[in-house]
Amino acid sequence: MNQLTPLPSPALALPVLVAAADDRAQRRFLEFFAVTIRNPHTRRAYARAAGEFLAWCAARGVVSIAEVQPLHVAAWIEGLGREVSAPTVKQRLAGVRHLFDWLVTGQVVPVNPAASVRGPAHSVRRGKTPVLAPDEARRLLDAIDVTTPAGLRDRALIGLMVYSFARVGAALEMRVEDVFVQNRRLWVRLHEKGGKRHEMPCHHNLEEYLTAYLDRCELRDDRKGPLFRTIARGTRRLSNTPLPQANAFQMVRRRAVAAEIETAIGNHSFRATGITAYLKNGGTLERAATMANHASTRTTQLYDRRPDDVTLDEVERVLI
Template sequence: MVAPPLSVPDAVRGYLDHLVVERGVADNTLRSYRRDLTRYTGYLARHDIHQLNGVTEAVVTDFLASLREGDGENPPLATSSAARTLVAVRGLHKFATLDGVTPTDVAREVHPPAPPRRLPKALPLDRVERLLEACGRDDPLGLRDRALLELLYSTGARISEAVGLDLDDVDLTGRAALLSGKGGKQRMVPVGRPAVAALDAYRVRARPGLAIRGRGTPALFLNARGGRLSRQSAWTVLRTAAERAKITEPVSPHTLRHSFATHLLEGGADVRVVQELLGHASVTTTQVYTLVTVDSLREVYTLAHPRARG
């Protein structure tokens, strides 16, 4: 049974009371909901909608559009803020339906805007080379760091996969490495000649001296105490190399992996081959890198083609 028509402000007050009394939401959350629903109430009033059962799905959809574009009374919101506001509106309408105030939940099929896709950050080739050269020290840790970064860029391995390698997982003669990825899935990947040379130098000239300080771990990459190198320490190696190379772009643990994939695709590699090398379960995950290369091509095209800017 549907209750008598209820004004929008009364419906909002009832919903906020429900959040406090029955849901026990925090004060900050309540203030956020009240602010978002005040904006919604104002929007409905400007469109001469004063009762909640006068709202349709099209009205909620138009309200969402106004959040992103602005409506004369309010500035546009970022995607995350618009999504948060819509959550409050959807909560209001769901509550009103369950409480018998409205016959149907008109906001149920109106979904929050998807956040913008963040493209992976890849370094240009010259900066990758500068990064690798920054590990040029000839001491044991310097040789280890160079081998680690060369391997990361040569194979596209995650840092966790690289530090998880044991000696037997790398075949320098066959120029291949066996990586253990997410879910325990293993994949064999090729290793380029510069990485093989760096790994050989590390294994012959540096690792034995580090190993005698530890307890005989089979790990390929060792720390100064002879134990397996941790992900955090590997990340420090990367960050230190970036500082030495004076690279101003943000450098994260995935930087060399992103650069590996982007440079392969720019060189003409098939996306499904790159998928296998990266260990992605779905090619859709890998295809985000094609957006990076398309952006690069578009930039070159815009600068070079006589009618690109028409």
């Protein structure tokens, strides 16, 4: 294995069963993560699933990756279901299933032991993401001190997620050049999952937030630089380093506390908040799906929290 290039992530250290196999099997295992998966989040999740499953097998006496049987996969899934949620179980099963498909086509193992194993039943009609009421979202945005680069950045980022329904991952991957003028209006270009490019005109509030951020932080000339950046240590000025997703989450929670918002919001809350507000004001589900770059309106429906208002009204009918 000394001819192999360095692993792209520490998460891809070889499990015991793979390390015990020959060079061809080891190379095929690594190629699954390096060649077939482009999304870093998916790569990380599948690497974790594969590592945990193969370690589970080794702990129960399986000595070769070729000896893994459907019963092993089924028993692992059964135990996993008592520890984590059904969607997590399904995701990890998918990772193991895809891995063994790759090993089968590479003639490392004869059959896929996960192919016939069924995951837990799971049906979702309503998302779990906490959502802000429009007045709460307004209060959050207005509470941000925009006399500092950090405040200008945070208001622009939150506004982008609210008004364009952007995923935080797509927002944080933006470069300065992804904010541009077209037909005398400001537009944003989002780089979504699967390499999809999604362009949206800006709401007038978002246009104001982005313009103030770009101009007052003097970012316009750095067209290839990241749009949302960290604050350089000890300077209170923007650095050249892209803002990590974990930092964005901490920022959102900090801003929510400062605005006295008790809802436990996260980065994804603003996507659901914007979609719900749009639908409440006469927008259609089909248009919302297009704006959110969803392939199906079924996905968009998970972000629609209009039925919550009905539920609250009905609960208050219990007059005791």
